Amino acid sequence: MKIDCNVNIRHLTRVEGHGNINIKITGGKLEHAKWEVVETPRFFEAMLVGKRWENAPWISGRICGICSIGHTLASIRAIENAFGIIPTELTSKLRLLLKHMETLQSHILHLYFLSGPDFLNAGSVFPLIESHPDVVLRAAGMKLLANDLCDCVGGRRLHPTRTIVGGFTMLPEKAELKGFKDRLIKAKDDLISTADLFQTFSIPDFSRETEFVSLKGERNYPFIGGDLVSTDGVIKKEHEYKLMTNEHLVEQSTSKWSRLSRNSFAVGALARINNNFDLLHPIANEIALSFGLKPVNHNPYMNNIAQLVECVHVVMESADLIDEFLDTELGEPKQKVIPKSGTGVGAVEVPRGILYHCYEFDDTGHILKCDCVIPTSQNHANIQHDLEELAKQYAEIGRQDREIELLAEMLVRSYDPCISCSVH
Amino acid sequence: MAGDKAAKTYLGVPLFRPKVAFFELSSCEGCQLQIVNNEATLIDFFSLVEVVNFREAMTERSDNYDIAFVEGSITRSDERERLKKIRANAKILVALGSCACFGGVNQLKNRFDQAWVKNEVYGNFPVETEAARPLEDVVKVDLNIFGCPVKKEEVEKIVINLALGKAIVHPKYPVCMECKANENICLFDLGEPCLGPVTRGGCDSWCPNSKFGCWGCRGPAEDANIEQMKFIMKEYGFSEEVMLDRLECFGGFKTYAEEFRKSLPTVVTPSRKLFGTPPLKIRGGRGSYDSGEKDK
Ligand code: SF4
Ligand code: SF4
Numbered sequence: 073m074k075i076d077c078n079v080n081i082r083h084l085t086r087v088e089g090h091g092n093i094n095i096k097i098t099g100g101k102l103e104h105a106k107w108e109v110v111e112t113p114r115f116f117e118a119m120l121v122g123k124r125w126e127n128a129p130w131i132s133g134r135i136c137g138i139c140s141i142g143h144t145l146a147s148i149r150a151i152e153n154a155f156g157i158i159p160t161e162l163t164s165k166l167r168l169l170l171k172h173m174e175t176l177q178s179h180i181l182h183l184y185f186l187s188g189p190d191f192l193n194a195g196s197v198f199p200l201i202e203s204h205p206d207v208v209l210r211a212a213g214m215k216l217l218a219n220d221l222c223d224c225v226g227g228r229r230l231h232p233t234r235t236i237v238g239g240f241t242m243l244p245e246k247a248e249l250k251g252f253k254d255r256l257i258k259a260k261d262d263l264i265s266t267a268d269l270f271q272t273f274s275i276p277d278f279s280r281e282t283e284f285v286s287l288k289g290e291r292n293y294p295f296i297g298g299d300l301v302s303t304d305g306v307i308k309k310e311h312e313y314k315l316m317t318n319e320h321l322v323e324q325s326t327s328k329w330s331r332l333s334r335n336s337f338a339v340g341a342l343a344r345i346n347n348n349f350d351l352l353h354p355i356a357n358e359i360a361l362s363f364g365l366k367p368v369n370h371n372p373y374m375n376n377i378a379q380l381v382e383c384v385h386v387v388m389e390s391a392d393l394i395d396e397f398l399d400t401e402l403g404e405p406k407q408k409v410i411p412k413s414g415t416g417v418g419a420v421e422v423p424r425g426i427l428y429h430c431y432e433f434d435d436t437g438h439i440l441k442c443d444c445v446i447p448t449s450q451n452h453a454n455i456q457h458d459l460e461e462l463a464k465q466y467a468e469i470g471r472q473d474r475e476i477e478l479l480a481e482m483l484v485r486s487y488d489p490c491i492s493c494s495v496h
Numbered sequence: 497m498a499g500d501k502a503a504k505t506y507l508g509v510p511l512f513r514p515k516v517a518f519f520e521l522s523s524c525e526g527c528q529l530q531i532v533n534n535e536a537t538l539i540d541f542f543s544l545v546e547v548v549n550f551r552e553a554m555t556e557r558s559d560n561y562d563i564a565f566v567e568g569s570i571t572r573s574d575e576r577e578r579l580k581k582i583r584a585n586a587k588i589l590v591a592l593g594s595c596a597c598f599g600g601v602n603q604l605k606n607r608f609d610q611a612w613v614k615n616e617v618y619g620n621f622p623v624e625t626e627a628a629r630p631l632e633d634v635v636k637v638d639l640n641i642f643g644c645p646v647k648k649e650e651v652e653k654i655v656i657n658l659a660l661g662k663a664i665v666h667p668k669y670p671v672c673m674e675c676k677a678n679e680n681i682c683l684f685d686l687g688e689p690c691l692g693p694v695t696r697g698g699c700d701s702w703c704p705n706s707k708f709g710c711w712g713c714r715g716p717a718e719d720a721n722i723e724q725m726k727f728i729m730k731e732y733g734f735s736e737e738v739m740l741d742r743l744e745c746f747g748g749f750k751t752y753a754e755e756f757r758k759s760l761p762t763v764v765t766p767s768r769k770l771f772g773t774p775p776l777k778i779r780g781g782r783g784s785y786d787s788g789e790k791d792k
């Protein structure tokens with residue numbers, strides 16, 4: 073029986089941003105298991121103070137390169153809510169399409185390039201280019217589709233240029249969008265092959281009961297705005313987000329932590345599915361069930377599978393959104409914006425979970441106060457508790473250091489943490 | 497193995513396959529992502545260079561590299577030390593993106609006093625931060641690649657030229673030139689402001705192509721005439737603040753922006769209800785709130 077374990081990972085790789093894992097077990101007893109966030113904070117909430125409303129989506133999108141579309145949309149929604157602007161149906165649909173493609177590109181990046189190599193026993197995607205070229209090409213094809221469609225709708229795949237308060241600066245050409253239909257159908261087939269590949273992976277069998285927080289869908293699987301819900305039965309309005317997040321500071325981290333009914337909760341693909349399973353597209357639903365994923369699932373490693381299921385959902389729904397766009401008579405792409413004093417909140421489901429932007433404006437539309445709550449910071453406490461439990465369980469059954477280290481790394485990667493944005 | 501020569505050719509010329517490493521300081525990692533996001537040519541690109549350090553994409557790490565691409569600005573003392581080590585290891589150090597070249601959006605916090613900045617976000621909780629600075633404030637930078645984000649086509653071209661040992665030349669002309677070549681309707685005629693006339697080209701008028709005015713992310717073009725730009729803005733009825741917002745957004749126009757801000761009058765804000773934070777005293781126009789403490 074193994075009684076000592078010492079895991080010390082500085083700057084965990086294949087995650088976005090900087091984080092450390094420290095686990096120490098002596099004589100069979102857990103001394104500590106720590107998830108430390110060491111990213112340098114960038115102070116966006118201070119930067120925006122004093123700026124006119126127009127600056128907010130453009131600047132706050134720069135909180136994160138991977139979910140810049142999500143940040144831009146959350147910022148726009150907060151401003152529109154503060155000014156009393158209701159987006160047109162066309163605007164809402166195009167925003168959703170754009171959001172879906174960000175979800176697809178981010179999930180594919182995570183599944184194939186960040187977490188995938190663990191399951192294929194590789195240190196990165198680079199050796200896989202030689203050993204599994206078909207797999208890498210398939211992933212690249214899907215990412216390219218998502219990015220091309222983002223370019224088409226948002227003007228740019230990263231830090232979009234067409235998304236503004238009130239709508240879009242311009243609309244995509246119908247003919248151009250139509251061309252994406254076939255590629256989406258092909259992506260569905262590629263995702264089914266991806267599911268076959270993931271069926272061959274062994275997902276660690278580990279569970280720890282926790283609470284899951286996400287947007288609450290009414291008729292559709294939720295991505296932009298609406299009520300907030302948790303698997304412990306809490307329901308709140310969008311503007312009451314602070315009652316959901318309860319941010320606080322802890323010593324081991326430059327990122328704020330969150331709690332709700334328990335000492336931690338989780339957000340992300342698994343949380344969305346745990347709360348909105350019945351609203352998934354039927355094909356996505358079927359794939360979830362083929363992996364034994366149904367609510368409420370408490371295995372954090374299953375977040376990988378949840379992301380895969382969401383890829384299928386967004387691809388299917390995007391094909392429908394394009395059809396609807398083609399049938400719509402296109403009008404003005406944007407509404408006039410009249411600033412007014414007040415506070416507005418925008419909640420958006422970004423790839424890693426629910427994101428909130430909140431601004432207070434004076435009557436000229438200048439930002440007096442700004443608050444952003446990032447999915448990964450909501451997850452930090454939950455990651456910490458998972459690590460403790462994981463180390464305890466595996467030390468008890470006498471696993472080797474290297475094995476525990478790998479499982480710990482995989483655990484953190486499963487959450488797909490976006491650390492630089494969690495400290496923004 | 498230090499760069500296996502003649503392994504690859506480009507247009508018949510044998511390429512030196514440099515070892516490249518990627519690093520990030522305070523950034524959104526978007527510039528690195530632009531490179532990974534290059535699925536159409538990603539595999540070709542990675543055959544041109546040998547990636548030895550790319551934390552976001554790989555587990556292996558190495559300190560043996562020829563070219564270091566560094567993204568982000570310096571906002572903490574440990575970042576300064578890291579950068580110096582990178583400089584010592586690298587033959588060529590490249591500042592990747594506007595955060596690294598000018599401070600990027602990060603430098604917007606430099607409008608404030610840093611104690612106020614910390615308090616606004618973290619209250620009394622101790623956090624370390626300093627005014628955001630570009631790489632060349634701390635080390636010698638061999639090459640700047642501008643943009644927020646960088647344009648992947650430009651990065652590829654630069655990497656090929658580095659591998660071929662050719663000189664890198666940045667465009668001297670403004671975004672406006674590219675915009676006109678792209679036959680866009682000028683945004684001023686659509687009632688939107690644009691910084692294209694004074695901003696360095698090279699992005700192929702990325703934003704105006706989407707009917708979105710330029711915010712100057714690539715810094716000033718050679719011979720940028722800021723007074724003329726102010727005049728155009730005024731002619732079309734845009735306030736000085738609209739112009740200042742754009743000039744100071746990415747740090748490329750730092751000297752002009754700072755002077756400009758100083759010329760604006762002082763404003764006082766109403767009290768802030770959200771989280772019951774205190775009202776602010778503003779110096780030099782709305783663009784530069786200050787803690788107000790010093791003025792009491
Ligand atoms: S320059 Fe822009 S895109 Fe690049 S790292 Fe900085 S904020 Fe991100
Ligand atoms: S839109 Fe901007 S870049 Fe284009 S011509 Fe007008 S001022 Fe120049």
Ligand code: SF4
Nearest residue numbers: 699703710711712713
């Ligand atoms: S148009 Fe202006 S803001 Fe846009 S990418 Fe080019 S230089 Fe940057």
